[in-house]
Amino acid sequence: MKEAPLTWLYAPGDRPSIVAKALLAGADAVIIDLEDAVGPDRKEYARSATAELLSEPPPLPVHVRVNALDGPLAEADLRAIAHLPGVFGLRLPKVTCPADVVRVAERSAPADGGAPVLHALIESAIGLEHAFAIATAHPALHGLSIGEADLRADLGVRDDAGLDWARARVVVAARAAGLAPPAQSVYPDIRDLDGLRASCAHGRTLGFLGRAAIHPRQLPAIEQAYLPTPQEIEHAEQIVKAATTEAGALALPDGTFVDKAVVEGARRVLDLAGRRG
Incomplete structure (x- = not known):
């Protein structure tokens, strides 16, 4: 499983000063948005400002959300952005099928390697139906997530x-x-x-890990919600300790028996706790 950032912070591509602040706000990764956060009359400026900013590597991973793949702006975005040294990844909005991912992956791959990682956003019913096919469409795809506003509208939820x-x-x-x-x-x-905290707690029960934010003030709440609690860490340590000292079925001090899958889950908890020292 490929490790991903825990906190992502969006910043509008047509506001370079906001992007600069976002890079210092404490997120694990920054997403420069060329799509929904930028008005139609600011698209060209957002693209050129982002290209200038990412001509050198920034202090943390930066992903760029390009414009909708079925529109006329995405090709210009990819041409200007994909091969810059400061671009770690590309977020692809409104992905509906595996071909969307393959097309961008092939378009973004330079002859000498070093292509950015791709992240697909599922924002429609048809994209949801193709979720696994999209997730396995190309080795360059490292992440999958939902664009809930668009999906909510498409489903009428x-x-x-x-x-x-x-x-x-x-x-x-x-x-x-x-x-x-x-x-x-x-x-x-x-x-x-x-x-936000309640929503993160619910998302955690569904299997999500981390969250995108639209303002720096949201970052501490997201991090707190998704990092293991002291009680979870202690429990995971007990499980891992039992796994290293016993053979066969594992029994915790409280008499609970655990299996290999539980041990692997405990190790993931400790790995996640270690990401914040």
Whole structure:
């Protein structure tokens, strides 16, 4: 399974000063957005400003969300952005089929290697139906997640719980493809940190790992929600200790028996805890 960032921070590509602040805000990765966050009359400027910024490697991984693949702007985005030294990855919006991923992967691969990693956003019913095929479309694809606003509109879903089946399906598709667990979609109300925490807790129960943010103030809540608690770490340590000292069936001090899958899960908990020292 490929490790992915825990916190992602979006920044609009037509606001270089905001992007500069985002790079210092404490996220694991920054996403420069050329799509939804940029108005039609600012697309060209956003592209050129992003290309200038990423002409040199930034201090942390930067992904660029290009414009919709079925529109006229995506090709110009890829031509200007894909091969820059500061681009770690490309986020592909509104992916509907494996061919979308393959086309971008082939378009983005330079002759000498070093192509950016790709991340597909599932934002429609047809994309959801093809989730596993998309996840396995090309080795350059390292991540899968949901664009919930667009998917909600496409499905006609009003209640948040109506997206849970779609969320779970994308989690399963990513895991089956050997990808890291998906990060949650953005939480749009930057003032409602309690709601964000509750939403992250729910996402964690569905198998998500980490989340995209639209404001730096959301980052601590996301990190806290997704890092293991002291109790979870202690329990994982007990399981791993038992696995290294016993053969066959493993029994914890409380009498609980655990198997190989539980041990592997405990090791993942400790690995995740180690990501923040």
